[in-house]
Amino acid sequence: MEMEKEGGARVIRLKDVEKEYENGTYALRGITLTIEDGEFVFLVGPSGSGKSTIIKLLTGEILPTSGRVVVNGFSLTKISDRQIPLLRRSIGVIFQDFRLIEKKTVYENLSFAMRAVGASPRTIKNRIPYVLKLVGLEEKADQYPYELSGGEQQRVGIARALVNNPITIIADEPTANVDPARSLEIMRLLNRINELGTTVVVVTHERDLVNRFHKRVVLLEDGLITGDGIGYDAK
Amino acid sequence: MQRHDFGYFIHEGVSNLFSHGFMSFAAIGITVACLLIMGTFTLVAYNAEMLLRTLESEYEILAFVDDGCNEAQTKAVGEAIARLDNVKSVEFITREEAMEAFEERNLDEYMRRNILPEMFRDRYAVYVNDLNQVKQTAAAVEAVEGIGEGNVRVDEDIAGGFILVRDVASAVSLALIAILLVVSVFIISNTIRLTTFDRRDEIAIMKMVGATNGFIRWPFVYEGFLLGLLSSLIAFGLQWLVYASVAKGIEAADTLQFLSTVPFSQIWKPVAASFGAAGIIIGVGGSLTAIRKFLQV
Ligand SMILES: Nc1ncnc2c1ncn2[C@@H]1O[C@H](COP(=O)(O)OP(=O)(O)OP(=O)(O)O)[C@@H](O)[C@H]1O
């Protein structure tokens, strides 16, 4: 019932969202933003403009000071502790520093993420080869993260975000630690994942990269949305 | 409801345990020591209690009936004594029976020939419930009409020592159980906190992908459970050895013949159950303390 009220189980909706951190920093000053099912959105803006703050709101890591946040049918202002894991299963998160487990192989990193949400060994065995193939790492399944290049490590990060079949993929500067040529590959991969039906939200600094894709760009400045349209220079 | 991935949790728990082999070893060692100390004091208290019960059942106050009493009056005296506080039972002993008993105990021919029933008096053997109150009971018996002052004999205070041992051992074991439980929980919780620290990246990832707190918690609970269980097994074995050898020592010592110990074979079940329960409570308590903070966010 929650879903209908909030306009669908696969939509992200922010309404008049403000965020003041405990130390008094005003990171968001009234954000209203809707991301529909299946969209691909770049979230851009200068350092400190509040991009990561939005991401943390979406994943339930922090709560808004005021306003409403609804993600995939979960209302973040009303969510109970027991529902947080369910919200997070609907989102795959990709980090700029990859956050892989160094002691586990590529395959184990993925199976770890699946096991953590109670996937059966059979599902795991079927799903991982598919996802590894999608990110082009089927050859590297038994390697450790330190044996991979930055771009490859990030593709493992993407595979992990994808492995539990989320509704939304959220990436916070996924190409920041990857060289430019590999960055383009990463973006193309995210684009392909989007084409397969997953909503994708990408935070990035790289204007050139954004301009190579004909996608929606939301520009954030000083905690406010100052632009929203196709292409970086849309405002 | 998510199924309980028992194999996975146990596997993770065991590998946690080995990832800090030395700390786990130390935690087990300290927990074993704590369990042994608690167990030893409890067993001393228990044996003192058992000894006291035997003593209590054998301990008698002798109340000599005034020679002037007729049969009915003597009977009334017995009934009056039986009504007193702390009196468990009263047994009437005639002067003839008393003499026979005396003769049995004193085999000296000369004495035997020279004693007469008239030298003895009818008496009551009074058995009490609580040795602690013998003096008050004796005084009450003395006050009964037909007995009178100076006509009550109280055995020497052999019970006093045991009462002291029992009371001290009970108090100490209670205090120790409280203190050592806290100490053991603290030690185990610190060991597990180390593992959680090692695994903080994994925990962060588990949370990020939507693992429930229960899922994240279980391996650490099993780790604590195993630490506690191992400790209690080792402590039980050692307790057995210690108990058996002390009991044997007491039996062999001439001066300690009056002490009797309950054989371990009679008490091993409750001892094992208590050690197991204490070990598991300590282990699981320790792990829950360790991961409590970890699961917010
Ligand atoms: N935990 C926090 N406590 C207090 N202030 C914070 C916290 N996190 C972020 N901020 C502040 O909130 C503002 C927005 O930060 P945020 O991380 O969202 O920026 P950003 O757009 O992601 O920047 P960047 O591009 O550098 O990553 C900044 O002024 C930052 O200093």
Ligand SMILES: [Mg+2]
């Ligand atoms: Mg940021």
